[in-house]
Amino acid sequence: MKLKKLAAIMLTGAIALTSASSMAKTYKLASNVPADGPPGQLLQEFASRVTDDTDGRVKIKVFANGTLGGQAQYLQQVQSGVIQMGLVNSAMMENIEPTFGVLNLPYIYRSFDEFKMVMDSDLIQKELFSSTADKGFEIVGFLDNGPRSIYSTKPINSIEDLKGLKLRVMSSPTYIEMLELMGTAPTPLDFSEIYSALQQGMIDGGEGGLGALWEIKFGEHAKYAIKSEQTRMVDLIVINDKALAKMKPEDVKTVQRVMKDVTEKSYDVVREQEAASMKLAKEKLGVKVVEIDKAPLVASMAPIYERAMQDPDKGPMLKKVFELQGREF
Template sequence: MKNKKFIGLITSLLFATTILVACSQEDEDVAEADKGTKVEEPKITLRLADNQPADYPTVIGDQKFAELVNEKSDGRITIEVFPAGQLGDEKSVLEQVQLGAIDFARINASPLAEFNDDFTVFSVPYLFNSDDHLWNFLNGEKGTALLDGLQEAKMQGLAYYDSGSRSFYSTKPLTSIGDLKGQKIRVQQSEINIKLMEALGASATPMPYGEVFSALQTGIIDGAENNLPSFDSSNHYQEAKYLIMDHHTRVPEVLLMSKTAWEKLSAEDQKLIKQAALDSVETQRQAWADYEEKSLKTLNDAGVTITEVEDISPWQETVKPIVDEFSKNYPELVDAINSASP
């Protein structure tokens, strides 16, 4: 009887061991299967707004940025670019970015001064001596700090894009600083622009950009100021045959993201997007250089008299009170700019 019980006990133990071994092996098989199966992260689609045409240098930069993000994320993150103001004008797009309704936008630096006073620096005349000077500053510590400083306005700056420099053009001879005296020059509505024209002896005439061509035709204004591609694409050169390349301001473009959308991203994706934005700058700057070269040819072929200012110091001396006034309020920023000079 005892032997039967012993045999029964042994049999039960062997059966239980077999069950345990089988379960353990099954668990190992599942674990091995899990190792080979990577959990797929959800795909993300984001929107980027630009008010310029599809072939404009900033949009070329936008497209490169979108392409790089798609590549770096292995197709997981898609950025749809909407050029030509499809999502609204610059002001309404900015509002939508702040609300999180639009994920990205390419915005000129000038209106960003409304959200961060330091961006006013780009409107100060003759503060940057050259493109190299500007980009040394933008790529430096203070330039990066400006981008991050937009967070308080619910935006995250990512990178700067090129927008050249602004110069004066007129229907009247304009080959020296003295020629500006008495001329009526259209400027963007701002206190600093009006002070600039007063310092140069001209009369500031703020008006909407769309009215400039007819105002040149009718003599309401003598001239205006802008970058080369805008002077070309607006056809203002058909009326204003004199251009003086004084490069009085160098205002970059800014590629930025809604802080709402930014904070939804993982730290890894934030790093990926930031790097893609920085990597797209080279493509955008080359597109801008090509665009300027094309515009310059158009102007030369049209018989525009183009004067390049070789010595900017007399212009800088003339507007020194404006620069000094700004410098008093932003000493650290101006010091950083002066230190960035090549």
């Protein structure tokens, strides 16, 4: 009798384990950033914490360094459900939902505090982030990617030295126009192609976070940079809508809670890491970084704002951002 009872208990336990195992789901999260850089480390922390806090019901496996393709490639796969999650920057998102172009406008943020205030607002978190609902995916949060400046293989000591430089840019209408207004020749390339393009002389430089001069060794070829800080891009974490719908409500809340925590952490991590990386780029690679007067660059961006205000997609959102910031165009 005791043996039968023991067997029944064991069978019940096995069924429970099998049931729990069958409920677990592994979500692929594609990114094009290095696993050991700040964004890559933050993504891994997000994945690990979600797995732990959902007791393994939601397992997230991060594929770094463009293993699953460039952002444009894997975003399409997220939309179709082939890949469940992905890291997509706000510039790439503009191609899918034009309203996100407001986040990419040059000098839209006048300070870090203003940037954080806008990004943490309901205007962005609820209104803007919900605008992709009909695109096959939803946004669960973002990582701060820090300010973006300009680096080059050729000497640059002022904005006048930018004229004619062939600079790598993301495939974003706003970013391309921004570099054109600076007098450069924008060249769209995937992030993973930058190093070889610098090495082979296909480009003179690029615009992006200056921490990459050390972290990805762009500074081995690009020895010059100016702190233009024209934009402050964010990396959005997207998830296929059907994949999200299959999660238990409590697990969805866990994903959102963990993502919010990691977002907050990204603010400090990015600032600290960029400072450390810039110090190493200067000391180890001989990179020269020049502080500049940004006023002429800010003034040169007027055409972008004039068009954005008239744009039916961007205009209304831009006006709301200005209201949040307490300023007028």
